[in-house]
Amino acid sequence: MKNINNKLSSYKLILGMFTMSMVLNSCTNLEIEATDSVFQDPNDSSFQGVTDPDSFLSNAFNSINGLVGGQENLFALSEVTTDASVVPTRGSDWGDNGIWRQLHQHDWRPSHFYIENVWNQWNNVHLQAAQLLSERTTASANVKASASFLRALGVYIILDNFGQVPIRDVTAPPFDNPPVIQGQEAIDLIVSDLNDAIDGLEAEAPGAGNSRPNKAAARYLLAKVLLNKHVYLKTEPNAGDMQEVIDLVNSINAEGYDLVEGYFDIFERELDNETIWFLTQSVENRIWNGLHYNQAPEIVGGGWNGFATLAEYYNMFEGDSDVNTPGSGQEERRGFVPTEGLPLNEVVNSSDINNNGIADGSSVGYGFLINQQYADNGSPLKDRGGNPLTFKKNFVDGEGNSSLLNNGETTGIRLIKYNPRNGASRQHEIFFRYADAHLMKAEAAFRMGDVGTATTLINELRTIRKASPIANLTELDILDERGRELYAELWRRNDMIRFGQYTRNWELKAESQVGNEIRNLFPIPANQVILNPNLVQNPGY
Numbered sequence: 001m002k003n004i005n006n007k008l009s010s011y012k013l014i015l016g017m018f019t020m021s022m023v024l025n026s027c028t029n030l031e032i033e034a035t036d037s038v039f040q041d042p043n044d045s046s047f048q049g050v051t052d053p054d055s056f057l058s059n060a061f062n063s064i065n066g067l068v069g070g071q072e073n074l075f076a077l078s079e080v081t082t083d084a085s086v087v088p089t090r091g092s093d094w095g096d097n098g099i100w101r102q103l104h105q106h107d108w109r110p111s112h113f114y115i116e117n118v119w120n121q122w123n124n125v126h127l128q129a130a131q132l133l134s135e136r137t138t139a140s141a142n143v144k145a146s147a148s149f150l151r152a153l154g155v156y157i158i159l160d161n162f163g164q165v166p167i168r169d170v171t172a173p174p175f176d177n178p179p180v181i182q183g184q185e186a187i188d189l190i191v192s193d194l195n196d197a198i199d200g201l202e203a204e205a206p207g208a209g210n211s212r213p214n215k216a217a218a219r220y221l222l223a224k225v226l227l228n229k230h231v232y233l234k235t236e237p238n239a240g241d242m243q244e245v246i247d248l249v250n251s252i253n254a255e256g257y258d259l260v261e262g263y264f265d266i267f268e269r270e271l272d273n274e275t276i277w278f279l280t281q282s283v284e285n286r287i288w289n290g291l292h293y294n295q296a297p298e299i300v301g302g303g304w305n306g307f308a309t310l311a312e313y314y315n316m317f318e319g320d321s322d323v324n325t326p327g328s329g330q331e332e333r334r335g336f337v338p339t340e341g342l343p344l345n346e347v348v349n350s351s352d353i354n355n356n357g358i359a360d361g362s363s364v365g366y367g368f369l370i371n372q373q374y375a376d377n378g379s380p381l382k383d384r385g386g387n388p389l390t391f392k393k394n395f396v397d398g399e400g401n402s403s404l405l406n407n408g409e410t411t412g413i414r415l416i417k418y419n420p421r422n423g424a425s426r427q428h429e430i431f432f433r434y435a436d437a438h439l440m441k442a443e444a445a446f447r448m449g450d451v452g453t454a455t456t457l458i459n460e461l462r463t464i465r466k467a468s469p470i471a472n473l474t475e476l477d478i479l480d481e482r483g484r485e486l487y488a489e490l491w492r493r494n495d496m497i498r499f500g501q502y503t504r505n506w507e508l509k510a511e512s513q514v515g516n517e518i519r520n521l522f523p524i525p526a527n528q529v530i531l532n533p534n535l536v537q538n539p540g541y
Contacts (some may be wrong), residue, residue, distance in 0.1 A: 049136035069281035106513035110523035126154025145200025308412025335367015341376030361420030
C-alpha cells in the first residue's frame with residue numbers, strides 16, 4: 001500500500017466503504033449520483049470529479065445532521081454503551097429484539113444493526129469529502145477546507161469506534177479491494193486534513209452563526225484527536241501532544257469562545273459564546289426519548305418513555321440525592337423538577353397550544369428528572385395505569401428484581417437538556433462547545449503533571465456551574481467532571497475508554513463482560529470483512 005503522507009498529493013484517496021458492498025445492496029449507500037459526477041467505463045477510472053461542489057458539500061453537511069441528531073446509531077454507541085444511558089424494555093415498548101439492552105450490557109455482535117449503521121454512515125461521510133478533495137474536482141478553497149474537515153471527522157469517528165478505516169483511491173477501478181489504515185497512519189491523515197482545514201476555513205466569532213465548521217471547530221477536533229492519540233497507538237500520553245491540545249484550546253479562547261453562565265440556557269436556540277458548532281437538526285429526539293407519555297402531551301402527544309440513566313451517574317452530582325426540586329440545593333447541572341408550568345410571557349420561544357396562558361412544556365424539568373412529576377396546572381401527574389408518575393432510581397421487573405426486562409413505566413431517572421418549553425422542534429443541536437475544550441485543556445495539563453493548573457481550570461468551570469471547588473484533583477475527578485458537564489453529548493464512551501473505565505462494572509452490565517477490553521472497539525460488520533480481505537475482524541469477534 002502506498003504511504004499516506006501530508007495531503008496524499010500523488011495518490012488521492014477516497015475514504016470509505018468499497019463499491020462491492022453497494023453492488024450487493026449493502027446499506028452503506030456510497031453510490032455517486034450521476035448528477036454529481038461523470039462516469040466512464042466502470043472497469044477503469046470512473047470518477048471524473050464532482051460537477052457542483054457547493055451543492056455536494058451542502059448535502060454532505062446535511063447528512064451529518066441526522067447522523068448526530070438521531071437517538072440510535074452514533075448516539076446509541078456513544079451513550080447507551082456507558083453508565084450514562086440505558087433503555088430498558090417496558091412491557092412491549094423498547095424491546096426491539098434486545099438491540100438496546102445488548103449495547104448497555106456490552107453483549108453486542110458483529111451483526112448489531114446500529115454498529116453496522118455507524119460503520120456505513122461515517123465511512124460515507126469521509127467518502128463524500130474525499131470526492132470533493134480529489135484533483136478531478138474543481139472547487140473553491142473554502143469548499144476544499146470544509147471537505148478536509150469532513151474527511152477528518154469521518155475518519156476520526158471510524159477510527160475511534162472500530163480502530164481501522166478502509167480507504168479507496170478515487171481513480172482506481174471500483175471493484176478493487178480498498179486498503180485499510182489504522183494507528184499512526186490514520187492519525188497522520190486526520191491531523192493533515194485538520195491542519196488544512198484550520199488554514200483554509202474562516203475565523204468566525206462566537207454567536208455569528210456557527211452552523212458550519214470554522215477554524216475553532218477544526219482546532220477543537222484536532223485537540224480531541226491529540227488527546228486520544230495515545231489510546232489509538234496504545235502508548236502513554238505524549239507531552240508534545242498535550243501541549244498542542246492546550247495551545248489549540250488557547251487559540252479557540254482567543255477568538256472569543258469561553259464558558260458562559262446559565263447551563264441550560266446554552267441549549268436554547270439563541271447563539272452564545274460557548275457554542276463552537278451546532279447542527280441544524282431538530283432536537284426532538286433529545287427531548288422526547290426519555291419523557292413519559294403523559295408529559296407535555298399538548299405538543300406531540302407526550303414522550304416516548306425509553307431512555308433513562310443509572311443511579312450511580314445521578315449520584316455524581318452535588319446535592320441531596322433524593323430531592324430534585326427548585327431551591328433544594330442541587331448543583332446547576334443536575335437540574336430540577338418544577339411543580340407547575342410557567343406563564344407564557346416568561347418563557348422565550350414557547351407556544352400555548354391550549355390557550356391557557358401557560359407555556360407548553362414548562363412543567364417539564366431540566367437535567368435529571370426524579371420522583372414526582374407535575375402537570376402545567378401543578379397537579380401531580382400519573383402514569384397510564386393511574387399511579388403517581390414518580391421516576392425511580394432502580395430498574396426492576398414485575399417481581400421487584402433488578403432487570404432490563406419487564407420494567408414499569410416509571411423506572412429510571414430521566415435526563416433532558418433541550419427542554420420542550422423553548423420550542424420542541426427547534427433545529428439547534430450542539431455538537432462542539434467550549435466547555436469540552438476547556439476540560440480537554442485541564443486534562444492535558446494534568447497528564448503533563450501540572451495538577452495545579454488542571455485544578456484551577458476544573459474549579460473555574462465548577463464555580464460557573466455553581467458547584468463546590470475540588471481540593472485534591474485526581475484523574476477520576478476529571479472524568480467525573482466531564483460526565484457532569486457533557487452528558488448526552490456523545491462523548492461518554494470516548495471519555496471512559498481514555499480513562500480506562502469503559503470495561504468496569506455498572507448496574508445491569510453483563511457480568512461476563514466486566515473487564516473485557518475487547519469491547520473498547522466495536523466489531524467490523526461481518527459482511528464487510530467478507531467483501532474486503534484487507535479488513536481484519538477486531539480481536540474477540
